[in-house]
Amino acid sequence: xxxxxxxxxxxxxxxxxxxxxxxxxxxxxxxxxxxxxxxxxxxxxxxxxxxxxxxxxxxxxxxxxxxxxxxxxxxxxxxxxxxxxxxxxxxxxxxxxxxxxxxxxxxxxxxxxxxxxxx
Amino acid sequence: xxxxxxxxxxxxxxxxxxxxxxxxxxxxxxxxxxxxxxxxxxxxxxxxxxxxxxxxxxxxxxxxxxxxxxxxxxxxxxxxxxxxxxxxxxxxxxxxxxxxxxxxxxx
Numbered sequence: 001x002x003x004x005x006x007x008x009x010x011x012x013x014x015x016x017x018x019x020x021x022x023x024x025x026x027x028x029x030x031x032x033x034x035x036x037x038x039x040x041x042x043x044x045x046x047x048x049x050x051x052x053x054x055x056x057x058x059x060x061x062x063x064x065x066x067x068x069x070x071x072x073x074x075x076x077x078x079x080x081x082x083x084x085x086x087x088x089x090x091x092x093x094x095x096x097x098x099x100x101x102x103x104x105x106x107x108x109x110x111x112x113x114x115x116x117x118x119x
Numbered sequence: 120x121x122x123x124x125x126x127x128x129x130x131x132x133x134x135x136x137x138x139x140x141x142x143x144x145x146x147x148x149x150x151x152x153x154x155x156x157x158x159x160x161x162x163x164x165x166x167x168x169x170x171x172x173x174x175x176x177x178x179x180x181x182x183x184x185x186x187x188x189x190x191x192x193x194x195x196x197x198x199x200x201x202x203x204x205x206x207x208x209x210x211x212x213x214x215x216x217x218x219x220x221x222x223x224x225x226x
Contacts, residue, residue: 045217
């Protein structure tokens, strides 16, 4: 059974850092592109970042470029999102999502981890 | 970047109604368009991928159509479990932008 389990969220002050993790199981992690998507309270879905299977290509939304870094450890079946210089507008639930192999859509999502940026 | 605009932002409908949600891209995206359903407190779930392909296990009352810049999600006969928020998403080249969502509420 495919499972994606996020962790690492919490309360952080503006300017602070957090590292989110997404533990994957039930599939060959290194074969799949992975993404992060966030959702601010009461708002819509916002694409954040993506990384291809071998980790050599990454992309970011303009709103997080230069502050967030996506990475993966294929030996540990884990996806990461390092978030630096956090702002109140980064407050959201962060989801990791798997891209269906050979296609361009998310077929599995984690349950989300909440991040609150506030003093 | 390509912008995705959904309409309406919300609608009220009754069980059994036919519901249509539209999504417009600011430039052509071919058929690189997906539709997701999200219920409160839950992760989204894919309904339609590549504009018109029904994901396995999704009821056939959901139908997607369109190409280029204009896309439509149609629910042929709304069921109680369909009351949710629906999002379109453009893909292929990043950013994989979502529309702002359409909330389908009970009339």
